[in-house]
Structures are given as C-alpha cells and as structure tokens.
Amino acid sequence: MMKNTKEDKTINEKVLPLQIRKEISEAIKKCYACSKCTSGCPVAGQMGFGPALLVRWLLVGDIEKIIKSKSIWVCSSCQNCYSRCPFEINIPHIIDLLKEQAQSKGIAGKERPTRLFHQIFLFNIKRFGRIHEASFIGIWKALSGKWFSDLGLGAKMFVKGKLPLFPEKIKYQKDVEKLFKTKTKPR
C-alpha cells in the first residue's frame, strides 16, 4: 500500500468528503502531465504551483497540501486551462470544489487578502445585485488595511466616471437575494 495517499482515509476524510474526492480523482486520472494548462495560465507565476502540478499532487494523493495552499485562491477562474486541456479536465471546477471545502471547513491557508477579497465581492453582489466599485473599495481598504495602494489608478478611474458614487439598481435585485438564501445541499 502507498503511504499518505488517497487510499489513506484517516487524513483525507477530515479534509475532503469521499464523494468529492471521487469526483476529483475521476476527472484528473486522464491527465498525462503535458503541462499545457500551466503554460497557458496567466497567474501560474503567482500560484506557487500551477494547475499541472496541482492536478499531479491530487493524483498522487496529497489533497491536504493542495487545499491548504494559496494556489487555489490565486486562480482567477479564467478557464484557460480547461479550454487548453487535451482531455478537457475541468480544473477551475476542481479548484472551486476545493475552495468551497476549504472555506466551509475553515481549513484554508493563510492567503487572507485573497479570501477577503472574494468575501467582500460576494457581500457586494448580495447587497446590490451587481458590483458597486466605490463601496467595494471602501470596505476592502478598511478591512485589509491597504489604504494607499492603487490610489493613482483610483483617481484616474474616478475622473473617467468608472467609480460611480451611488450603486446602480438592477431589475431582479430580489431574485439575487433569493439566490443567496437558497440552501445548497450539504456536500
């Protein structure tokens, strides 16, 4: 038996439920490590390890390492890896599954700003139905403490009218709120 692998249930059951593990391993076993995904990934340089290695690590069974890494949070879900993959392995979907689990189980890594960004973004959507840049930036600055980053860029955007002071109303605001209230089946 291989040690510390996907077969080693004691570690992984806590981290990732069997059903999701099955879904992931079924998808990634096709991978023949061509690295086409990493070579096309725009954020591979920031990820720590790119999508190819991520898949490979999952394949050799070290899910814990992946789920605690910053890689899954840096991914911008641009779907480039998915569309380049010769076997159509849906890597962004796998990363989404991992993010979801990491968030709900509270085992995510230390990449606080990235996660915070995601949280504020979702809060904003929930509140206004679509993104309201001004309030988003305000909350982000307040919580992250990065008061002075990108100030020049912000000023330029403001002059061009890209940062409206009041949020735009959307037609189906109620539906969006409903969407957030819908309980997903617990994984």
Place this chain on the structure above:
Amino acid sequence: MKKRIGVFLCWCGSNIAEVVDVDKVIDTVKNYPAVAHAKYYKYFCSELGQEIIVEAIKKHKLDGVIIAACSPAMHEETFRKAVSRGGLNEYECEIANVREQCSWVHRMQKGDATQKAIKIISSMIEKVKQNKPLKAVSSSLIKRALVIGSGIAGMQAALDIANSGYPVMLVERAPSIGGHMAQLAETFPTLDCSQCIITPKMVEVSQHPKINLLTYSEVQDVSGCVGDFTVKIRLKAAYVDRKKCTGCGLCIEKCPVKVDSEFNQGLGKRKAIYVTSAQAVPNKPVIDSEHCLYLTQGKCQICSKVCEIKAVDYKQKEVLIEEKFGAIIIATGYDLYPDDKLGEYGYGSYKNVISGLEFERLNSASGPTNGEILRPSDGKPAKEVVFIQCIGSRDPENGMPYCSKICCMYTAKHAILYKRKVPDGQAYVFYMDIRSGGKGYEEFVQQGIKEENILYFRGQVSKIFEEDDKIVVWGVDTLTNRKIEIEADLVVLATAIVPRDDAKKLAKLLNVSTDEFGFYREAHVKLRPVESTTRGIFFAGCAQGPKDIPDTISQAGCAANKINNLFSQDKIYSEPMVAYVNEELCRGCGLCVTACPYDAREIDSRKKIAKVTEALCQGCGACVSACPNKACNLKNMTMEQVFRMIDKLE
C-alpha cells in the same frame, strides 16, 4: 584504340543547373580529345532523356558513356540499362556524381562548384578510357532455404517461402517450436490470447509438405555463398526415437525427477523426460541428459519400462548432417537481460520480485498458477503490484543504451491484465517515458490509465527491500518531487531485450556482421533492413533488434519475399566488378586470403597461386591493397585507372 566517349550532363531540374554553370561545363568538356559528344538535358532519368542517350550512342558511334548526374546509388542501374539498349556493354557506362558530391554541398560557391563538376567529369573520363566490357557473373542456385530459429519470425518466414512452392528447412534448438511468443499470455494492444494465435501456425509449420522441421538441432558450420550454402546441422541426442513416439505422455507422468521448467521461467517444475508445454509442437518428449537418473547415475529406466512401443533409447547419439541451401534466414530471437545484473532491484534475493516474462507465465492459463496472479513466495494473491520499466534499457553506463521498444506496451498490458483478474488490486507503474508508437498503442496505454485506474509515476525507483512479507518500493514522482513509498505484494521488472548470448558465434559461422551488442547488422538501415552484409543471408525478428510481434511478422514476410525473388531466377547473377589475379605476378603468399572479408580468395593447390571465387567477391579491394606484388586488381577499377583519376583531380 582511342575511345569515343559521350558526356551527358543532367540538370536534375534545378538541383544541379542552379549551382553548376552547365554551359561552361559542356563547353570545357567538349574540347577534351577523348570526348566525341557532350550534351545536357533537364532530366536524363526520364524516358525522353534516356532516348537521347540511346540515340547519341548510335549516331556518334560512342563506346563509352558518362552520365554526370545524381549518386550512382540512385540511377546507375537505370542508365546502364539505357546504355545497353543503345548497343553498348552496360559496364562502359559510368556515373559522375555532380549532385550529392557537388551542387548540393556547394550551393553558396557557384564558381567553384562549376570547376569541381568539370574535375569530377574529367576524372571519370580517365576511368572510362580504360573500362573494358564485362559480363555479369552467373553461378548455380539451389532453390531451398534454411531458416534458423522457429519463433514467430522463423515460422512466418518458413511458411511464406514454403507457400511460394520452395522447400524450407526449419532448424530449432529447443525440443519444440514457438519460441518466446508461445510463452506469452496475451498480446497487446488487442489482448488476443497468444496461444490462440500461435498454435495454429505451429501446427501448420509441422504439417506443411514443403517444410522440413528439425527440432532439438543446431547449426554447426556454414560454408559457400549465395545460391550454394553448405550447412552442417547437429541433431542433438533426444534419447527418444521421435519417429516411433506417439506422444502419449506416460513416461513423463512416471519420471521421478523434477527440475525447474525453462518454459515457465523457473516458476514451475518439469520432469527429466519432458515436453516444453502441453501445446508443444512436436508434442514428443526428449530426455534431459543432465538430470536423467539413468544417464547420470545408471539407475531408474522407468520411462523405458513404461513405454509400450519402446521409443526410449538411452544409447542414441547425436548426428551430424550436411545439407545444401540457396539462402538463409536468421531468426534466432532474443534473450532477456541477464538475471545476475538485476541485483539492484532485489531480483534473485526476493522471490516476489519477478521479470516480465515470469509475470507472463503467471498470467497464462496454461502457466504454473493456471492464470491466477499469486505471489511466488507463499502463493497468496497479489493485491498491490509495482511494475518498473526500463530495467537495463536506456542505461548506457550500467545496462544497454538502446530502448527495448516493447516494455512500455507489455507493462501496460500486464497492468491491465492484472486489474482485470484482480479488480480490487492496485497497479503502480514507474516509468521514464512512455513510448507507445504503433497502431492503437497509445490508446491502449490511456485505456489502462483511465479505465483500469493504473497509477503511473514518472521516475525510477531508488530502493527495493523486503519488510515482513511485503516488498517495499521507494521511488519518487518527479513531476511533483514527491517521495513515493509503496508496500507491494509483487514487483515486476520490465527487463531489456538483449541479443542471444551466442549471436556473435553464429554471426561468425555465417560471416555476417553484428552491432556492438550482438544484434545482426543490416546492409542498410533504411533501404535494406532485412538483408545482411553477406548476400543470400537475411534476418527476421528480434535477432536484428528489439521489435514487437507485428513488426516481426512484417519483417519475416519481407525476408521470405527477398528469398522468393532470389529463387525466381534460374541462376544467381552478380556484379562483375570483382578482383582478378595477374598469374605472372602472383607468388602465392596468401596475404589476399587473410585480407578478404568474404572468403572469396584461396590458394590454388595445383598452381600455388591465389585465385578468386567470383560469386563471393564483392569488389571491396581489400586484396588489392594487401598484395605486395601488385598482382591483384579489380576489374574496371585497376590501379592504373585509380591513379589516373586522382591525377585529374589535382
């Protein structure tokens, strides 16, 4: 008499004309005293171009022709035929190579290239000046072939020749035919049962009226040349009259001696009187003289007592027979990488580390475990199996530098077969690269990975050791740099294919060359892949290099076809540019005899001077340079011709 020479310069489209100034060449060459006619044309190899040559020979009464064109390897034969249509002896035609040796290599130096072309042509003019009309050498041809080795390659070749109507003798040193393929369980990529494919062929070979099958026999000595080989074959003592024997098997049942079975790679036992397997052809036993109690200690004789037809004959002696053949196919197959070099992987120390061929026997329905994957050490089912590829292959320092070609595929096959027999088991494969070139091969490997959940790790293993009753394999997945540790029940090594240990000995007997490892060397890697460096001797199968079954079958068919081509003529014709001896100068020192690589020279016992066997001579010129008296010369390539040619190149 002064010769009238015609020079024909080919443009070769733009290949030559673009670099060489053809007008200048023709103008210069025209003025040479020996040249009676000079002309260029776009494509002399075309039908129209050949007609121009034929007409020019007749019109200008030429008695020597130079075609300045591509390499003689391309079209020498074409132009020689054209020249003979013009009524001239074909050996009065010479090719001046101004494409490969001039225009292609001097694309950037056009002026110099033109000068070089003129020199090449004028040097050839010197040769043609002294060329003499020659006649192709003909010799007798025995239309009977010898096939050495009766694996799938030898059997296929023998059948292909025999089905064309020529008699074949098939010599096999084992007691039965079939070779390695008979040992295999299933074959990739279709998972056909190997036995089911090969057994009908084995029966066909043994029953074919044109095939004379000699099992338990070895080639002892070979002499002669293409069309007329004399071969001595040693029929080993089987101690059983195999003509009388009915193959009832009673003697095998009663024999008290048990030894490791070679056919089962040592995983099962056989008796001292044995047939290799239940499906063996011919299914008649032989006695292993090393282990038989009567032959070693003088007691027992049980087999003789139980044999009702008295076929057992302890006094049988080996017999030497002499046969004549026109052509020979070497299909001696391969060996596995030697066991004693596998100590690194624990082979030999741990019973549960086995080779690929042993795993093949475990898998086989007729094998020692009846097809169940059981551990050799304790007979328990194997739940985790590690396969390791490239054992001995692609390892220039410690093993063989070449790729054994079939290991990637048979490992994939093993893993898939294992998973089908043990669905709850896990198969791991350590590999360096996966080489799955071939029809349906890549898909087969991917099928193993996707459908059978075989886990592939890119990287070699670092250590294999036994702990409790498990084999612990340490390795690394180089894609993640993660250390891998597996507690396996069984480890299977994909060992390299190596030449037969006596391949070089046989090569010496047959006077063919081998490469540095002992695989037989082909006459040309691409254009003549089944022909040896000696005319009339061909290869099929792994004797020439590692290959899989489809490749082996095609090569065997190709070799058989070459022999059929040869046998379709009435006589053997060979190039007349051979050595000859000036009898007034030769003093019979014999240096040419030792210098000749083709056994074409000998000392005439009556005249005490050297003579040439023209059918064997390849015109290499080794004897010419060895002869201290300058008595040896090559026809149409005499010393004088060569020196005059060199003079013109200065």
